[in-house]
Amino acid sequence: MQLPFLKKSPNTSTREYFFALEIDHGLIKSAVWSVINDKPQVLAVSSNQSWDDKSEDSLITAADAALSDATSHLDPTGKVNIHKVIFGLPADWVGADKISSTQLHHLKALSEKLDLQPMGFVVPPEAATKYLQFTEGVPPTTILIGFWPHILEITLVRLGKIDGTQLVHKSAHLADDVVEGLSRFSDIDMLPSRMLLYDSGIDLEEIKQLLLAHPWQAPTKHLPFLHFPKVEILPSDFTIRAIALSGGSEVAQATGLINSASETAVEQETVSEPAHSAADLGFVKDVDIITQSPPPPP
Template sequence: MAFNNLLNLGKNKQNQTEAFLALEINEDYVKAAVWMVQEGQIKVIKTSEIVAIENENIESLLQSVDMAIATACQDVSFNPEKTIFGIMHDWVDQEGIVPDKKEILKYLSQKLELKPIGYVILEEALVTYLQKQQSTPPTAILIRFSQSELLLTLVELGNIVLQEKVGRSEDLVSDVNEGLKRFADADPLPSRIILYNCNTNFEEIKQRLLAFDWEKDLPFLHTPKIESLEMKQSIKAVAIAGGSEVAKSMGFAIEEEKPVEQTNEPAEEVKTQEQLPEGFVVGQQLDLEKEETKAEELESLIVTTQNEAVISSKQPNKTGIMLAKFKAFLSK
């Protein structure tokens, strides 16, 4: 079946107003955003509070996702269901989303009445987002912080070349140095380092990193410039980079040449699950008919069949985005 035939609901979509969700899930936090297509551009209407995942069980994740969505949708006149997921790179293999992570997304979607329309790898979304911001493919080393580890991503001209994980210790400089030494085939290393996803004082970390002599043992041509992104840049990246591809697939006219715009950015603060808005119910049980329908829709998204149409499932497209498999439920 031709891919365009699966998406015939998207015809003339550019003349309609529809809100969507972007949902980022990483090791420690959940973030959400409401986005729309306006005047040929992806506009982030509002981002959520940054919600900490307090335990490793599925119910804790459900509560965090629920709260992130609630704060993203608070004070806006939309209640979107169609959702792009931003997921970590190790949630995906050559066949797509790995089976245990499929079950997590299925559970979240059923409990929270979400309609998955695609997914994007967080680092690929961030690279595309940076390219849109600076109007040129980035060459840099991205370093993602979590409580237990660092993820170092080597990017050359907008392409992810290598990734390495390093356990996090009290000595962050040594951790970063260890990770960079694993990029043995990269000579020289990009003289730009971008830190992100850390709920701490990046200025202190940057000063510690700048004080280290990186050129002594590593193939930098000169002392690297060290930058940092605020915590909500990654969820904006999921919405803007992933949303652009999904919106085009659904029939929206997207104008790539215009600058990215975001609005209504709330103050940055990490929330706990106990701080849910008054009257908000976590994981409200769906009625049987709705739950069966959404289960079928989710299976259409994440279960491989011969009738699927795939957007860039193994090779990156020109934006570097990997999107989920779509199926005929988009044409219903």
């Protein structure tokens, strides 16, 4: 008897799993992902782990806790061993598509200590932009604002392209901090009337209301908003999922885990133009990024 509608369950013991590790200023989180039905899928997400944003030991301790937490959600028995990882790195850790020498040293130590094999890296605003483009079906035009313990990360996106990211030290006046970041985009004639907030585990609803009450179009602000901006809150796991799914797609294609032809067809249906090629994101087939030379000093 043939049972065409009953498919054999995949053997999870032979499935390859990967980590996504997002390192932000003061916080670290991770996810476990795998390729299922020719697409990367997130299977588990960790809780946020704090680190001091300075020391190597603090980075390694927090990363270990995040990776262990994500793995425990996938497999409470502890039988699954995962080694390959995609890094999500702060914008100021990367220059000319390469990791700065100091941070490269930290990542090498982290990888050796935790027995990780780096597959590539991506900057979270870039991954978020591509993921937005995939989920919404059109190139996004928006202001992405990340709220970390001591830093605001403000990214201007127009038609799916990033015009730049500004890091602003966080003060007690968050609306003024956002104004400061937006003011640095001095060559922009019109700002998008949409703000998307992503978080560090804090309550973003209060911040949303604060931003909605701010007089963005007041003449004294000198900010080129054509319309009063709409403010939305992204899910708390949005950036780590974006890193895993958009970055994971690049890795899976580069390593042959996804059929390039089928993946291209899917992207053509949902995304008018990819945000980056694999090389743009630092994904290089069969090359460990930690062994690569850092960019020369300016």
